[in-house]
Amino acid sequence: MAAAAALRIEDLHKSFDRLEVLKGIDLEVDEHEVVGLIGASGSGKSTLLRCINLLEPVNAGRVFIEGEEITARGVDVNRIRQRVGIVFQAFNLFPHMTVLRNVTLGPIEALGESRSEAEAQATELLQRFGLADKRDDYPDRLSGGQQQRVAIVRALAMKPDVMLLDEVTSALDPELVAEVLNVIRELAAGGMTMVIATHEMGFARDIANRIGFLDAGVILEEGSPEEIFSSPREERTQRFLQSIIDAGRM
Amino acid sequence: MIGGESPEKYQPLPGGSYTPPSGDRGSKILAPLKAEGARSVTIAVVSTVVVFGLLAFAILNSSGWPQIKEAFFDPMVFRESLGKIMEKFTRNVFIFLVAEVFVLILAMILAVMRSLRGPVFTPLRILAAAYTDLFRAVPTILVIFLLGFGAPALQIKGVPHSDIFWAIVALVLVYSAYVAEVYRAGIQSVHPSQVASARALGLTRGKTMRFVVVPQAVRRVLPPLLNDFIGLQKDSALVGILGYTEALRQAQIISAANFDFTPYVALALVYIVITIPEARFVDWLVARDQRRRQVAGGV
Amino acid sequence: MRKLFAFLVVGSLLFAACAEDNPTIGGTGATATGGTGATTSATATDCAAANADAFKSPGTLTIGTGNPAFPPWWEGGTSDGSEFEFNDPAKGEGYEGAVAAEVATRMGFTFPDQVTFVPVSFNKSFAPGPKDFDFVLQQISYKPERDDAVDFGESYYNVNQALVSAEGTSVADATTIEDLKDAKLGAPIGTTSLDVITEQIQPSQEPAVYDDLAQAVTDLQNGDIDGIVVDLPTAFFMAAVQIKHGVVVGQFGAESDEYFAMAFETGSPLVECVNLALDEMESDGTLDDIEQQWLADKTNAPVLD
Numbered sequence: 001m002a003a004a005a006a007l008r009i010e011d012l013h014k015s016f017d018r019l020e021v022l023k024g025i026d027l028e029v030d031e032h033e034v035v036g037l038i039g040a041s042g043s044g045k046s047t048l049l050r051c052i053n054l055l056e057p058v059n060a061g062r063v064f065i066e067g068e069e070i071t072a073r074g075v076d077v078n079r080i081r082q083r084v085g086i087v088f089q090a091f092n093l094f095p096h097m098t099v100l101r102n103v104t105l106g107p108i109e110a111l112g113e114s115r116s117e118a119e120a121q122a123t124e125l126l127q128r129f130g131l132a133d134k135r136d137d138y139p140d141r142l143s144g145g146q147q148q149r150v151a152i153v154r155a156l157a158m159k160p161d162v163m164l165l166d167e168v169t170s171a172l173d174p175e176l177v178a179e180v181l182n183v184i185r186e187l188a189a190g191g192m193t194m195v196i197a198t199h200e201m202g203f204a205r206d207i208a209n210r211i212g213f214l215d216a217g218v219i220l221e222e223g224s225p226e227e228i229f230s231s232p233r234e235e236r237t238q239r240f241l242q243s244i245i246d247a248g249r250m
Numbered sequence: 251m252i253g254g255e256s257p258e259k260y261q262p263l264p265g266g267s268y269t270p271p272s273g274d275r276g277s278k279i280l281a282p283l284k285a286e287g288a289r290s291v292t293i294a295v296v297s298t299v300v301v302f303g304l305l306a307f308a309i310l311n312s313s314g315w316p317q318i319k320e321a322f323f324d325p326m327v328f329r330e331s332l333g334k335i336m337e338k339f340t341r342n343v344f345i346f347l348v349a350e351v352f353v354l355i356l357a358m359i360l361a362v363m364r365s366l367r368g369p370v371f372t373p374l375r376i377l378a379a380a381y382t383d384l385f386r387a388v389p390t391i392l393v394i395f396l397l398g399f400g401a402p403a404l405q406i407k408g409v410p411h412s413d414i415f416w417a418i419v420a421l422v423l424v425y426s427a428y429v430a431e432v433y434r435a436g437i438q439s440v441h442p443s444q445v446a447s448a449r450a451l452g453l454t455r456g457k458t459m460r461f462v463v464v465p466q467a468v469r470r471v472l473p474p475l476l477n478d479f480i481g482l483q484k485d486s487a488l489v490g491i492l493g494y495t496e497a498l499r500q501a502q503i504i505s506a507a508n509f510d511f512t513p514y515v516a517l518a519l520v521y522i523v524i525t526i527p528e529a530r531f532v533d534w535l536v537a538r539d540q541r542r543r544q545v546a547g548g549v
Numbered sequence: 550m551r552k553l554f555a556f557l558v559v560g561s562l563l564f565a566a567c568a569e570d571n572p573t574i575g576g577t578g579a580t581a582t583g584g585t586g587a588t589t590s591a592t593a594t595d596c597a598a599a600n601a602d603a604f605k606s607p608g609t610l611t612i613g614t615g616n617p618a619f620p621p622w623w624e625g626g627t628s629d630g631s632e633f634e635f636n637d638p639a640k641g642e643g644y645e646g647a648v649a650a651e652v653a654t655r656m657g658f659t660f661p662d663q664v665t666f667v668p669v670s671f672n673k674s675f676a677p678g679p680k681d682f683d684f685v686l687q688q689i690s691y692k693p694e695r696d697d698a699v700d701f702g703e704s705y706y707n708v709n710q711a712l713v714s715a716e717g718t719s720v721a722d723a724t725t726i727e728d729l730k731d732a733k734l735g736a737p738i739g740t741t742s743l744d745v746i747t748e749q750i751q752p753s754q755e756p757a758v759y760d761d762l763a764q765a766v767t768d769l770q771n772g773d774i775d776g777i778v779v780d781l782p783t784a785f786f787m788a789a790v791q792i793k794h795g796v797v798v799g800q801f802g803a804e805s806d807e808y809f810a811m812a813f814e815t816g817s818p819l820v821e822c823v824n825l826a827l828d829e830m831e832s833d834g835t836l837d838d839i840e841q842q843w844l845a846d847k848t849n850a851p852v853l854d
Contacts (some may be wrong), residue, residue, distance in 0.1 A: 055446055082452030091443035096465050096539075105461060106451035140541055151447075158451060317677035320700060322600030399764065402771040411773050413757075493735060493768060503758060506739030509675035509698035 004067030006031045006193040007052065007162050009067040012061035014044075014051055021047050025061070029162070029195060034188045036204035036225070037197040039214035045197040048214065049164045052195070053084040066161055072077045082110055085155030090171045092151035097213055099126070100135045103154045109160065118157070121232060145176030149183050156187075163187065165196045179208040182206035201244055205229055213237050274489040310504040324512045331504045331513035332520075339497040339520055345414060349421040349486070350479055356422060357429035362459060364430070365437055378430070385427035390485050391458040417489035427481050432474045436467030469539045478526055478533040593829060596822035597635055597656040603818045605683050606665065610658045612649055613669030613682035614638055619762075620690060620790075621782050621843050622646070631666075638666040641821040644782065644843040645686050648705050651739040651835055655826040671739055674812055675699050683819055688780065691810045700815050702823045704808035705836070709800045711784035712747045713778035715769060716794040723798055726750055726853055732775040735756065735765045745801055750778075766791050774842045785847035799853035 001130060007029040014022035021044045029035050037045050050056040052063060054070060054077050062071045070080045092154050093102050103125065104118040113121075129149055139147055148168050155163060165184065169177045181203050189208050198204050203209060204225065211228040213221045221228060221237045232238050254541070291433075310314065363378040385393070398416040401409055442465050448458040468475075490499035497520065501513035568652040590591035597604075605611045614623070625640035627633065632785065636643060639661040641650035650660040658664055667682055671698050674685040675698045690708065712729070714720050720732045729750050735757040736742040746756040757774050759765040761784075767775045769792060781800050788795030814821050 001261060050446075053450055078449075078452045078454055080452075081450055084450075086446065086450045088443055090445055091441045094447070094462055094466075096469060105448075106453065109457050109461065110452040110454075154451070175459065333847055336674055368716035379610075399767045400770075402773055403767065405771070411771065413773075490758075491760055491764070493759050493764065493774070494754060499738070499758055502738055503743065506671070507692065507694060507744075509695035511672075511676070 004064070004250060005029060006033070006066060007195070008064040009048075009052070010062045010064075012051060012063065013059045014046070014047055014056060014073060015059050021054050021217055022051070025217075025219060027212065027219060027222075029193060031193055032191040033191075033209045034194045034196065034207055036208035036211045037214055038199075038201065038204060038211060038228075038240075043214045044217050045072070045214050046166050049086060049166045049195065052162075052164055053086055055080050055081075055086070066160035078110065079205045082106075082158055083161045084164060085158055085162070086166065087148070087151045087155050087168050089167045093147055095139050098136050099131065099139055099142070099150050102139070102150060103157050106154065122153075122157055125156055126150075129153055129186075143176055145179045148172065148180045152180075152183055152187070161193065163192050163194045164196060165198070167197050167199065170199055201229070201241075201242075211238065215240070298341075316443050320510075322515050324508075325509055326337045327504070327508050327510045327512040328516055331501065332516045334504065335497050335500050335513060335517050336520060338495060338500040339517075341414075341489075341496045342483070342498075344423070345418055345489060345496070346479075346483045346486040349418045349425065351483060352418075352422045353425045353429055353482065354475075354477075356426040357433055358464070360426060360430035361433035361437060362464075364434055365459075367455075376440050380429040382430050385424050386431075388424075390420070391488050391491065393424050394488045395491060398489075413489055413492040413494040417486070417492065417494070421482060421485060421488075425478060425485075428481075429475065429478050432471050432478060433467060435474075436471035437463055439470055440466045469535075472539070476520045476528060480528065483525070484521070575601045578709045591654075593822050593826035594657040596825055597658075597819075600650065600687040600818045600822060603679065604730045606694040610653050610656065610665060611667060612638070612653075613667050613674065613680075613685040613687070614645070615671065616668035617648075617652050618643075620786050621847060624843070632668060633666065639664070642843075644706065644839060645688070647839040647843060648830075648836070649686055651830055651839065652826045654825055656822055676768070680814045683812045684823065685818070686811050687810050688783075688809055690807050692741070698815070699812040700817055700820050702811040702813065702820055703827050704810055705827055706809040706840075707805075708741075708807045708809055709781045709802065709805050710742050710778055710807070711800040712776050712778055712798040712853065713784040713787050713792065714796055715792050716796055718769075718772075718775045720776040720798055721796055723853065724851065726801075729853075731777075734769060734775070734776050734778055735759055735774040736778045737765065739763055740779070741807055742780065746776050749801060762787065762791070766768055781850060782844050782847040784850070797850045799851045801853055 005028045007027070009027040012022050012025040013020065025044075025048060029033070037048070039045055047056060051058050062069055064070065065080065065083060069075075069175060072156050093099075094105070097105065100119065100122055103122040104115070107113040107118040107121065123132065125136065126135055129152070131149055131153065132144060134142055134150070135147060139150070142150065142167050147191060152163075152165075152168070168184075171181050174179065177200070181200065184194075184196070184203075185207055196204065196208065206225075208225055210222065211225050212219045213228060213232075213234075216238050221232060221234045228237065231240065261488060328442065346439045360378045360381060363374045364382075394417055398413060401416055402411040441496055444462055445458055449455075450461040453461070470480060487498035490496050490502070495503070501517045504513040505511055567666055590724070601607055616632065617654045618636045618638055620636065621643055622645040623636040623638055623643035624646065625636050625642035626636040627635065628639065631637040631639065635742055636646070638646055638649065641647060649664070653660045662816070669682060669685050671687075673681075674687070674689065675695065679699070684702065691704070695701075698812075712720065712734075720729055720734075723729055723732075726749065730752050731754070732752055733754045733756075734750065734752060736759070738758045738760060743756060743758060746752065757765070757768060759768075761779070762779070765777045766787065768775060769813050776798060777784075777787070778801075781797075784797045784800075788797045788844070811823060813823075827836070830839075
């Protein structure tokens with residue numbers, strides 16, 4: 001294709017001490033594409049996402065964002081991270097800061113925006129996602145779902161090129177999951193490039209352009225949601241999906 | 251969705267995300283009483299009166315009590331000494347307030363030094379570790395002694411001779427070592443995902459420390475920080491060994507003149523009166539911070 | 550609810566505190582010095598015999614003194630097996646050592662075999678409760694305020710306070726108290742020396758108060774203080790031995806009525822016995838001889854007034 005992919009991962013290897021967790025990942029994500037990552041716990045989904053924004057150093061392989069190799073020597077790590085937004089499963093928000101401050105911290109201190117600029121932008125984002133009235137609250141006053149939505153807003157405030165979502169609903173009570181999923185839906189509809197690691201199969205099927213099944217450190221199977229969910233080729237994929245069905249999550 | 255059973259309800263993470271019932275979290279001693287009603291209250295009251303009453307009775311009727319009363323609780327000596335002791339106590343207050351400010355700063359520097367990652371920072375880490383080892387090893391009284399008598403003895407121009415100066419320096423050196431470890435524990439207790447979230451926004455290590463880690467770390471260690479501050483308040487008395495008349499020395503002087511220990515009791519009361527409000531204040535700060543901290547568990 | 554609880558706790562304590570003290574057996578309040586012995590004894594020996602079970606360790610005289618034992622009050626050097634530093638009191642040397650030996654002998658004890666010395670810290674000498682000694686002998690000055698806590702014997706030495714310093718200090722050539730007004734002076738804690746500074750000299754700078762004389766000397770040599778007030782004999786010892794280029798500047802108030810006395814547990818009948826011994830030593834000149842022997846060269850200093 002003519003334009004560089006938003007995100008390209010080439011033969012990524014990652015080990016923790018002697019244990020190799022990622023054994024050669026290849027993945028390409030185009031602009032505005034949403035890729036869903038599924039797989040069992042321990043398959044390396046979180047690690048993969050953390051490698052993309054260099055929260056984990058990479059042992060071998062290369063990662064490109066908008067054509068720029070971020071795994072090259074001498075790359076300014078902080079600048080890269082400003083372009084890649086990530087939201088975790090838990091412990092996201094800074095509990096000693098208000099929602100507003102949580103959202104404006106990055107733009108002010110990392111992007112160098114002025115306070116008024118950052119606050120105006122933050123207020124707008126919070127409004128868009130129905131959190132305007134929580135602006136001056138501390139995270140302890142928010143429900144889990146609201147907190148995760150703020151976490152997503154906080155990542156958005158940095159105007160990232162790519163958003164990585166690492167099982168962001170796994171720690172939520174079921175009734176709060178929907179509001180977060182709706183936010184993600186809206187982001188996708190707005191054209192945000194995203195890689196989403198999730199257990200929510202129905203959601204993944206709905207929203208992803210492509211699904212990757214991560215198993216034992218490699219992307220075992222990749223394809224459209226229909227391909228993966230309805231007619232998986234690999235036996236391990238089938239077994240994984242079966243276990244999900246048995247657990248009543250699909 | 252296929253399958254009819256509802257998935258397992260999310261279980262709160264252990265050790266952190268419990269939200270206490272709203273209302274008065276103040277006194278844990280009396281809380282069970284409120285819970286259980288009038289009969290428990292009666293039992294509690296009776297048992298308290300009986301135990302304390304028996305204790306007081308035993309002490310007051312012991313054969314040595316009159317002598318103890320005269321030696322430790324003499325009203326006349328008490329009246330005579332309280333004023334002078336309180337007056338000298340302002341000197342202790344000056345010493346420990348000034349010292350505490352420098353302790354909090356130096357200790358933070360040491361703690362951050364020790365937490366620096368990266369091989370290039372190794373000498374700083376070693377220095378910080380050696381410092382905390384040294385000054386936690388040597389008894390405070392020795393440090394004050396050596397500096398207070400030794401430094402002026404060097405007869406180097408420009409080196410201050412003031413007892414207060416060296417006492418403050420010694421206290422700062424020693425207590426920074428302890429408080430640095432307290433800070434370090436606080437820093438390490440901040441969940442790594444907080445650091446990850448901050449770094450993920452593109453914040454530098456320094457800014458992450460400054461805006462995210464340190465504020466949380468300090469809030470978490472307020473009780474041990476207060477502990478060390480209270481210890482510092484007591485150790486301010488050590489300046490007395492250099493010859494300077496602070497509250498304890500004043501108490502000693504009156505005690506020796508009268509062959510009576512009541513001045514020490516008076517001093518103890520002064521310390522109690524200032525320490526208890528400090529403790530309640532920190533309790534309040536901690537309770538306020540607890541409420542905010544519940545949520546970091548991401549519920 | 551919490552108020553009621555607090556009230557009850559405080560109330561029960563107050564109630565107990567107001568309860569009548571039981572009359573206690575032994576050791577209440579000060580009795581007049583002079584003891585409660587049944588018969589008036591004629592000699593110290595008789596008195597000691599009559600009160601034989603009042604001694605801590607019957608058959609032995611137990612004397613407490615400070616550790617280290619400093620000259621000129623105690624001399625003779627240390628002994629193996631004795632826990633005393635500097636000087637072993639059991640040698641009976643030094644002014645207090647000689648007095649102790651003499652008093653013991655006059656009370657019928659052989660010195661040093663029937664005498665035990667125990668180290669007693671200053672605070673222990675007057676702390677309430679039963680004592681480990683029969684009396685304490687360590688340059689303790691009689692003061693009326695102290696009379697409730699212990700019983701004092703008679704004077705065994707009339708004390709004059711003095712100022713000791715080093716050559717070249719601002720007070721080395723002082724001749725009057727006026728000369729000392731701007732000086733920074735030091736004194737050991739718990740002594741009447743401190744009173745001299747605060748009541749007689751009243752300098753503009755606060756006195757420095759030390760736990761022991763070695764620290765005072767250090768500060769003197771550092772130039773942090775100008776002079777030290779101690780009793781006259783100790784001043785001589787310090788000038789000669791402890792202070793480089795030490796000099797005894799002068800003594801205060803030749804007519805001072807301060808004196809050293811032994812301290813006893815309140816109500817001790819042994820006060821009378823020791824007083825009898827001291828009376829004897831006074832009248833037959835022994836006390837003067839002891840002073841001549843140990844303090845002769847330590848009493849000549851100009852008077853500062």
